[in-house]
Amino acid sequence: MTAIHAIKAYTxxxxxxxxxxxxxxxxxxxxxxxxxxxGVARINSCGVREWLNFVRAVEASGGRVILERCSSAxxxxxxxxxxxxxxxxxxxxxxxxxxxxxxGHEEDRLIELEAGADVEALTGPSDCPSCNAQMxxxxxxxxxxxxxxxx
Amino acid sequence: xxxxxxxxxxxxxxxxRTIRRALFAAGCETKxxxxxxDALGPELDEGxxxxxxxxxxxxxxxxxxxxxxxxxxxxxxxxLLSQHLDERIGKQIVEGAADNTLAKGxxxxxxxxxxxxxxxxxxxxxxLTGRIFGIRRCLRHGMVPIHKERIGRAQERHAALETxxxxxxxxxxxxxxxxxILTVADExxxxxxxxxxxxxxxxxKYRDRPRSExxxxxxxxxxxxxxxxxxxxxxxxxxxxxxxLDRDTIVRYIGSGLMRRRGQMEEKEQGAGLGLxxxxxxxxxxxxxxxxxxxxxxxxxxxxxxxxxxxxxxxQSLNFFFTG
Numbered sequence: 001m002t003a004i005h006a007i008k009a010y011t012x013x014x015x016x017x018x019x020x021x022x023x024x025x026x027x028x029x030x031x032x033x034x035x036x037x038x039g040v041a042r043i044n045s046c047g048v049r050e051w052l053n054f055v056r057a058v059e060a061s062g063g064r065v066i067l068e069r070c071s072s073a074x075x076x077x078x079x080x081x082x083x084x085x086x087x088x089x090x091x092x093x094x095x096x097x098x099x100x101x102x103x104g105h106e107e108d109r110l111i112e113l114e115a116g117a118d119v120e121a122l123t124g125p126s127d128c129p130s131c132n133a134q135m136x137x138x139x140x141x142x143x144x145x146x147x148x149x150x151x
Numbered sequence: 152x153x154x155x156x157x158x159x160x161x162x163x164x165x166x167x168r169t170i171r172r173a174l175f176a177a178g179c180e181t182k183x184x185x186x187x188x189d190a191l192g193p194e195l196d197e198g199x200x201x202x203x204x205x206x207x208x209x210x211x212x213x214x215x216x217x218x219x220x221x222x223x224x225x226x227x228x229x230x231l232l233s234q235h236l237d238e239r240i241g242k243q244i245v246e247g248a249a250d251n252t253l254a255k256g257x258x259x260x261x262x263x264x265x266x267x268x269x270x271x272x273x274x275x276x277x278x279l280t281g282r283i284f285g286i287r288r289c290l291r292h293g294m295v296p297i298h299k300e301r302i303g304r305a306q307e308r309h310a311a312l313e314t315x316x317x318x319x320x321x322x323x324x325x326x327x328x329x330x331x332i333l334t335v336a337d338e339x340x341x342x343x344x345x346x347x348x349x350x351x352x353x354x355x356k357y358r359d360r361p362r363s364e365x366x367x368x369x370x371x372x373x374x375x376x377x378x379x380x381x382x383x384x385x386x387x388x389x390x391x392x393x394x395x396l397d398r399d400t401i402v403r404y405i406g407s408g409l410m411r412r413r414g415q416m417e418e419k420e421q422g423a424g425l426g427l428x429x430x431x432x433x434x435x436x437x438x439x440x441x442x443x444x445x446x447x448x449x450x451x452x453x454x455x456x457x458x459x460x461x462x463x464x465x466x467q468s469l470n471f472f473f474t475g
Binding site for chain 2: 042
């Protein structure tokens with residue numbers, strides 16, 4: 001028999017710091033939490049600690065986290081902290097910084113992460129919505145998606 | 152720096168030329184020898200003020216040279232050059248062989264391999280004179296103002312960070328770079344407030360207090376955030392009046408970054424460790440200036456001229472300076 005876990009979705013935004021309280025997100029045992037992290041502007045070391053305690057608490061209750069639309073601040077931590085998603089968590093998608101050299105327009109584009117996907121293809125150029133020139137991925141693909149490449 | 156003697160063990164002729172030109176202009180005498188222990192031995196008897204070694208040379212040549220230097224030369228006088236501060240260079244820092252590494256990426260990573268002459272001269276000057284404090288020593292020219300924010304209470308750091316954010320917005324830096332710079336400033340301020348203050352007997356004063364507590368610092372414990380930009384680099388520094396940082400602690404905190412390992416946070420982990428590890432992972436230059444038991448200044452430099460890619464490609468420099 002396959003266990004069916006409840007899935008709840010939340011949005012986390014602002015700065016994750018020592019003042020962030022994740023207890024509101026903790027629900028019934030075994031819940032899967034889908035977290036939209038697109039609005040996380042930055043995260044400091046105290047915030048990382050709060051986050052990891054939260055992920056551990058979710059997993060201790062038999063649940064796990066699924067991270068969606070991770071902001072570049074979260075991507076930075078995924079690259080830096082080995083156990084940022086816990087043992088059973090996963091990252092579905094990230095926001096990638098794009099910039100247009102012609103008009104200076106900057107925006108984040110959604111990248112869906114599918115196993116085995118080619119990093120260069122994921123971060124290819126796209127049209128600038130402001131001037132129709134070509135926007136380039138503003139970071140180094142292998143650096144930005146290091147956590148995905150290394151697994 | 153006038154008449155100081157510098158021994159150069161660098162194989163790339165263009166790089167040697169850059170070093171010679173910059174240090175000659177600064178008043179130093181340089182001598183280049185092959186990357187070879189037989190050539191180095193007699194020179195060590197001669198004695199030099201600074202030894203500059205290309206850490207990226209093939210390991211069969213550079214490793215014996217570094218091994219010999221480690222036994223004979225004060226690590227404060229050894230300047231290691233590297234395109235990227237990789238695991239091999241990190242090991243030299245962790246094991247105490249060198250206190251200073253300069254990125255060969257410097258300001259030119261996007262264009263070509265090359266040192267940033269201003270950084271080279273500033274570093275050599277600090278090694279030779281012992282005058283180590285001040286963010287202005289990093290600047291390429293003295294024409295830009297240095298902004299200062301005094302912080303006397305833990306919660307005052309938010310206002311200081313907002314001022315810095317306004318400054319970064321006006322510099323029109325890429326958003327994720329702004330976010331990294333703010334996080335670095337936050338970590339350094341938190342470190343100065345919670346980890347640096349010590350009682351007369353050396354025991355930490357606030358280290359075990361919750362980071363959400365609005366600690367009121369004594370007047371003589373106050374922390375200063377400074378920041379400026381010379382168009383090429385943005386620098387920020389945080390200074391505390393304690394000087395409690397030591398080399399072993401710093402290396403322990405940033406060791407994972409130096410050895411290019413991703414950090415794994417343990418449940419019990421507390422204090423400055425993760426914060427400095429995060430700082431080291433987000434900068435192009437990191438300078439620790441410490442006058443023991445008097446004051447500490449940590450300077451973080453960010454290459455801002457060529458967007459995010461330029462920032463990533465500019466390499467990393469790391470410097471430890473201790474006096475007193």
